[in-house]
Amino acid sequence: MTETATLQQALARFFDPAGLDCQRQRVCRHLLACRTEAMGGTVWQCTECDHTQPRYFGCRDRHCPQCQGRAMHQWAERQQANILPVRYYHLVFTLPHRLNGWVQLHPEVIHRLLFQSAWQTLHTFGRDPKRLGGDMGMSAVLHTWGQNLSQHVHLHCLVPGGALGDDGCWREARSHYLFPVRALSRHFRGHMVSALRQAAKTGKLHRVTRPGDVDDQLNALMATEWVVYSKPCLEHTDTVVRYLARYTRRIAISNARILAVDDRQVTLRYKDYRDRDRHKRLVLAGEEFVRRFLLHVLPKGLMRVRHYGFLANRCRRRRLAQIRQALAIVETRPAIETTTDDTEARDICPHCRQPTLRVIGRLMPQRLARGQPCNHKAHRYRT
Template sequence: MCIGSPCVMARAQRLPIWSGHWRWRMNEPTHIQYLLQHYLDDRVERYTLDSHRLKVCRHLLSCHTPVLGGIRYQCDHCHSQVPQYHSCRDRHCPQCQGRASRRWSERQQRDILPVNYYHLVFTLPHRLNGWVQLHPECLYAQLFQVVWNTLKRFAADPRRLDGKLGMTAVLHTWGQNLSQHVHLHCLIPGGVLKQNGQWQPSRGSYLFPVRALARHFRGTMVSALRHSANTHQLHRIGSTEVERCLDQLMQSDWVVYGKHCLNHTHSVVGYLARYSHKIAISERRIIDVNQGQVCFRYKDYRDNQDKVLALESSEFIRRFLMHVLPRGFMRIRHFGLLANRCRKGALERIRQCLEVSAEAVDEHNEQPLIQICPKCRKGHLIPTGVLCPVWQPVTLEPG
């Protein structure tokens, strides 16, 4: 293929560019790439690392590098050749979430209603962290279903809203210090669709009493886990441990946190985007990597203060990889009125009740930006060719 030919130019021009500037990384890996390059081998030798996590590591290591190929650009002023390498698009990659979050938010924009929205957070007790490591897919799936069943039951109660609710839920598995802290963020339109097809708005700053939600959440989750154990879905956990742990959990207080409602429709999408594609840690939180230690910022919610934590590189990698989700697991889910099978019809009916029309969303607003040359800072970058992937041998093997 001839460099600069019309087909190469067309292929290069079709690549969407989201940010106003590019992060050129021809010789400069990110902090996480550096850590994986230098310390992942030790991690593989010391611990058993499954093939799925190793695959994620390979994706992160190859992101924005020649391994994935890319597009060659040339400055129209200084004529410098500047490569831009493709991203890995792995959902655990710190470099790839900005674009994914923006695209997802734009798709959700058409579904936002001109009503109050409520944000609830359901937290899984830390006593279950060991179970999560042994059976992550089962525990995460149970969390989604139990939270939805709890909210659905409260919404259907004739003493409350007496109708069908909608919910978008996002799974997070981490705390600010990268510890295991499994919780579900739920964004809920403030109201229900009643059986007669009328919209019933919610009242007050909070959707439901959080203490009542927490008690019902606890009982339903414990029952679901006991059923999973009885049907051999938790086969890696002994029956004695199951009964002892569940009995203890029934005696403890569970945490459900409710935030004030959002009453600005246009801020809802941006608010949800903060949680939709968030990962365990972003590059900007990492302050320094030096002499086998990683220093990063975190917020301590016990005293609401910003602090700095230093971890050994191997411990940082262990905590980071602990939050890799099971292969194919959906961490963003829609329920009730917002479920895929009935969302369109339900939203149309609600808008009829509210006497509003759906806002038009431009689905073709992704335009390539004119990029300034990073070398001369004067000229513009013009795509001139495709860079083929440079394959490298894989040396990491699962333990």
């Protein structure tokens, strides 16, 4: 077993572009090239001991485990100013696994309807005069995987616990679960099935070709109990931001969960939620591991993080100011933490441990054949 097993190593051994669409081939090429000479980079030299080392650029692909950590922190910093001093709720809207086949056939359509149905459900409950009687806000993040890399499509939603009424008053949610989850589940199911039926009638599900399959599938879905999960987030401010940031930048598998890669198989660690959250090991054939990972490559241009209600981009600043005024809070922008520690750590020489590394040149990218891993040629650079 190796302690340095990574997704990049697994792809380098088992990735085969044959039969893959252009988007999945593109993602694999990005991940294979990430932080190698294929991306180019910079040359650093220590002014004390003359130690020289290259640093290669990241691919910045949203499916890359090496690039999402920094992006997560940057996203959290930008969102800090949008947090309200109210209780937040974490809701999860899950699609039944019966729809997994349709998700692969029409990912853009199913994912769009999932976002719309989840928001329409919360919006309807929030506008109900017997509940909150106002406009709510929601930030939703799309996840498509389970811990064992199986297909498990669901939305993680962070919802401020209250609504802004038409009279400008803030109405705080009193329930421990925001709304009854059984009622949310029934409404969510009805709206999603209705939207799927309408999409089929208008030809948006044209890849579902078996006669009678649409009606049979939708009737079976209406006879199934759908899962909606809700719990309160007891902390506020930066803790809530970090909580959401973990979900916004999470990918199907992180390098920390890959325990070993050899010539035939990949060993990974996962949490079994059905067995009291115990951590277990799963051994997959290399080709099966890559197949499961590629199930979760999103179509190009599909936004996996979306904001609704008073958190929508077009009205967020104005509506948040109204809510803070209703809560009698002077609006101040919290101090944003910088990444100086990370920058200073990058400047420390690994040889003499002094912060004396400086850039002396730039590495030119090495061009690779399509679908091929980097072969670590001698790189060239210019000063």
